[in-house]
Amino acid sequence: MGQRTRISVAFWPIPCRFTQKPMGDQMHILIVGAAGMIGQKLAQTLVDNGELNQQKITEITLFDVVEPTAPSGFDGLAHVLTGDLANPQIAHELVAGKPDVVFHLAAVVSGEAEQDFEKGYRINMGGTQNLLEAIRHTGFCPRFLFTSSLAVFGTPLPDVIPDNFNATPQSSYGTQKAIGELLVNDYSRKGFIDGISLRLPTIVIRPGKPNKAASSFFSSILREPLNGKPATLPVPKRTRHWFASPQMAVGFLIHAASLNTAELGWRTLNLPGVSASIAEMIRALQRVAGREAADLITETPDPLIEAITGSWPKAFHPARAKALGFEAENGFTQIIQSYLDAEGNTK
Template sequence: LVAPRPDVIFHLAGIVSGEAEANFDLGYRVNLDGTRALFDAVRLAAFAPRLVFTSSIAVFGAPFPDVIPDEFHPTPLTSYGTQKQMSEALLADYTRRGFFDGIGIRLPTICVRPGKPNKAASGFFSGIIREPLAGQEAILPVPRSVLHTHASPRSAVNFLIHAAEIDGDKVGPRRNLTMPGVAVTVGEQIEALERIAGAEVARRIREQPDETIWAIVKGWPTRFEARRARELGFAAEQSFDEIIRAHIEDELDGKIV
């Protein structure tokens, strides 16, 4: 992977949250050991590229203030979050040692994810929008009162590009940044869906509580200050309506079933 000595490396590979919790060994083997193997390959190649690592808001654990400030200490409550936090520490140390120029971006939940559902515990946030818009039923496994922060795939791409281009000296030694996003409840997601696509589409959501998913999701943070990221030029949507419209334009060719 590093033999061509690229100027920029994007490290997005990983086992998602729900699967990392269900399969302890696989989660650590991929999310931590795999990350360190990549970092060491770059170190041994001795060419110091920019390395952009996708971390997660799962590095934070309860109890939380109403808004998570940039100085809030990571205390993950899942194996996935722990693996991401450990990888963040490696990124900061390898950057300090000059092995590469690393930037870690803590992504909010990316919504609406295209394609088929995966094993992420957060997958329903996308599913309750994506499936109804495609004429399919969606399962909602948590209460409508759940508050969460989202950004669109468009924003995720822009986060990655900006992280690849940003001046590392402006970032300083704190190399892991919490990205901005839109904080809404699940109920507000559904209201936005109804505004844009109509009540018939919104009725395709079926509430079916899942205690396993709820146990993971309730340990996640809800809102973020993301001041450092905003000051460094990272930007996301201002409303969940924008996120839904982006999905319709980019993935559905502007059409709703």
Template structure:
């Protein structure tokens, strides 16, 4: 079983690589090789099988063809330009999120082996004037370039799967919180920053009100769901290979209360409330009343509480515990 992670330099890609290294198996078979690819060669986890770190330009068909080797059984496609970046730079988003995905699909087509392809889409494919709740039967109506690019890739994934060129499964990821590391250019970056920075003793800015509601999932559960999706049988997926990954709807206020429950009152005092109209414009178009019944029926799961997400961040990424200033 040979596995490739595209976007392995990102925090989800790195966690997925470490999880597969610990696991040692996928789809009931031993992993015999793991390739990690990103714009810069990603870090390699210790593993009981060979691991290689590769540089890739997903917008370049030749680079993609060189990195998706014959004999690759499972591909996790996590590579993307994030939401605010894609909104600021249409060409970059089109080249990576849409063109890059097409390059991946076309390389799989050329291989002729129908590899399993797990594609990280986004709940940004939903939006506009569609009724609540949003379900897997809701038509896609993205209100950003990022969401549009992901929606196009979903349609291609379905068609290439219908033709037997890939064995695809697309997962619309909720906002993942709490993310470690430095803030990225995603419009949703503050949804981790208002917890990550205060728990580290640093000030953070919240650009929306405490009543802003959104659909979330923690990193641990997201990685578990990506692996579970790779192990699903094609027959269980039917004609539509794309679905929403389970998450939970919480308001910013509820999430801050969960942080206070776990870490005390000091971190919340480091949050500054400063409206940012450009961020508000993007995130206000996202839907939050989302039902992931199909994925739940297939064995994917959501977090039990946001307090658990805070505890997991402290365990995984801030082992010294919250910094009280």
């Protein structure tokens, strides 16, 4: 009976089992995957804010497979590191300084994870495991923010997805993200980290050029016309999906880093976003940039892109995240305005 009781107790969540640094005027932040678009904006925003959760940011470590650009205007200690997260030793070195907050954004993207099965599992699953194991073995309990993805969802999907809807990924990338969520939850439950997984909406408008992602056109049909260039629409205008701006994604990560997790329970959150059809996106573009911008879009149907995006989530009812204070843009015009505010000088 004694033994049975001992086993039973351990099933329940326990608070962080390692000492956390005392509250004070010191904050060390690690960003894994810091060279990516979100990682770069996050680093700069943190530096611009100067503090996180009312603690002055005194040290920041930026890591990626290619060298991240250090944020400008930081008066603390900045480390810029490159390496392969699939190497456990690298993961150990990354967390040796016991950062208070870890943002884990690193991933092989969906197209590449699908084409290179081994690389996807090695980085997206193995790298995440390495990072969590390095933290557990080092023996500290950071706030750990993991960026998950709508790719964890597979068909059939309801028009509006509730918080308790099953993750049935139909890509290796989505599978690896769903596994990461499970690990973050279990390591948090066991008191090794204080983690949250955020299922980010699809991020638009991404600055830069079209990329290999099947979702790339969602950004380019707006970005290219806003910059006076033509764009191709491969799907019907009725196609509906779930969006947030890069600035909002950064805001979600910073909000999650400051959240009280005592009553959180399951550590994965569906996030608020803007549910919009392509037609609604184009109407917003027209409102902001005029008919001549919208006229730069040419419809060139691609049945494969249509089939893929047709299987994606159309909208969510993210009740838990909303109750925790996460808030999305109020519509697509705001998403476009957010791009112009941030990148307007690129025109």
